[in-house]
Amino acid sequence: MPELPEVETIKNELSPYVVGRQFTGVTVYDAKLVRQPPVEEFRRKLEGQRITSLDRRGKYLIFHLSGGEALIIHLRMSGVLLLHPEQPEKYTRVVFQLDNGSQLVFTDRRRLGAIWLVENEQAIVGKLGPEPLAPEFTSETLAERLQKHRAPIKAVLLDQAFIAGIGNMYADEALFAAKIHPLREANTLAPREIQNLHHAIRDVLWSAISSKGASVDTYKRPDGELGTAQFNFRVAHLAGKPCPTCGATIQRLAIRNRGSYFCLNCQS
DNA sequence: CTTGGGACCTGGCTGC
DNA sequence: TGCAGCCAGGTCCCAA
Numbered sequence: 001m002p003e004l005p006e007v008e009t010i011k012n013e014l015s016p017y018v019v020g021r022q023f024t025g026v027t028v029y030d031a032k033l034v035r036q037p038p039v040e041e042f043r044r045k046l047e048g049q050r051i052t053s054l055d056r057r058g059k060y061l062i063f064h065l066s067g068g069e070a071l072i073i074h075l076r077m078s079g080v081l082l083l084h085p086e087q088p089e090k091y092t093r094v095v096f097q098l099d100n101g102s103q104l105v106f107t108d109r110r111r112l113g114a115i116w117l118v119e120n121e122q123a124i125v126g127k128l129g130p131e132p133l134a135p136e137f138t139s140e141t142l143a144e145r146l147q148k149h150r151a152p153i154k155a156v157l158l159d160q161a162f163i164a165g166i167g168n169m170y171a172d173e174a175l176f177a178a179k180i181h182p183l184r185e186a187n188t189l190a191p192r193e194i195q196n197l198h199h200a201i202r203d204v205l206w207s208a209i210s211s212k213g214a215s216v217d218t219y220k221r222p223d224g225e226l227g228t229a230q231f232n233f234r235v236a237h238l239a240g241k242p243c244p245t246c247g248a249t250i251q252r253l254a255i256r257n258r259g260s261y262f263c264l265n266c267q268s
Numbered sequence: 269c270t271t272g273g274g275a276c277c278t279g280g281c282t283g284c
Numbered sequence: 285t286g287c288a289g290c291c292a293g294g295t296c297c298c299a300a
Contacts, residue, residue: 076277077277077278078277078278078279091278108277109277109278109279110276110277110278110279111276111277111278112276112277112278148269148270149270149271150270150271151270151271151272155271155272256272256273257272257273257274
């Protein structure tokens with residue numbers, strides 16, 4: 001599922017091909033995915049606009065446009081953005097035409113993705129918490145924010161208003177690396193554990209970006225290639241397998257209806 | 269304010 | 285082989 005490293009990879013790999021280009025046409029096959037404005041207006045306003053920059057905030061991909069507006073895309077569970085695929089793609093929901101003849105195809109098997117065209121991007125991304133990879137996100141920032149929460153640390157890491165961009169896979173990986181049990185109440189972490197968690201979050205995310213994201217289900221890069229971050233997973237989706245540190249069996253537990261994977265022996 | 273549960277959505281898997 | 289029912293999880297909405 002696309003989390004921060006996957007969206008960052010898409011941004012990095014798409015940028016050279018789309019920044020500076022102009023939208024010449026938009027075909028919407030599934031109006032449900034266009035949240036704002038109504039589809040006709042969406043099409044009319046987007047056509048003719050030039051992409052001035054491509055950015056990421058949390059798991060949102062943001063195309064900044066010459067007219068001052070922003071085209072914002074969230075891939076949710078199964079969204080994929082492909083640059084001029086050679087074959088017609090299954091589950092194609094929206095196709096963007098660019099002035100260099102490129103086609104940007106948005107496919108989404110489960111139809112949970114979302115697209116907005118807005119003047120004020122803060123209306124969409126304004127509630128997000130800090131960017132975990134930004135220099136301003138320090139161990140002290142994390143410690144301060146954790147104090148306000150007594151929910152399980154796993155649930156807190158998944159809260160996009162607490163910290164932006166972490167999803168189920170990387171939350172599990174970061175907690176394993178920091179040796180923290182996913183059910184620990186957030187405000188009970190010791191200073192040393194918070195430092196470890198801060199380091200683990202950044203390490204896990206940077207490492208996944210260098211592997212171009214994790215292709216566990218539908219995720220693909222814009223050229224159709226897969227990411228390889230899943231091969232570095234130590235606990236995520238590995239229930240029943242041996243822990244890479246101690247050999248104990250990796251456990252699976254539902255926390256907030258999300259599968260959580262961890263080592264009972266290494267994480268406490 | 270935080271918290272937790274259900275809904276959304278569809279294809280793949282399980283078990284009968 | 286068919287098929288009902290469950291599961292996957294990012295986010296929104298609502299109630300406590």
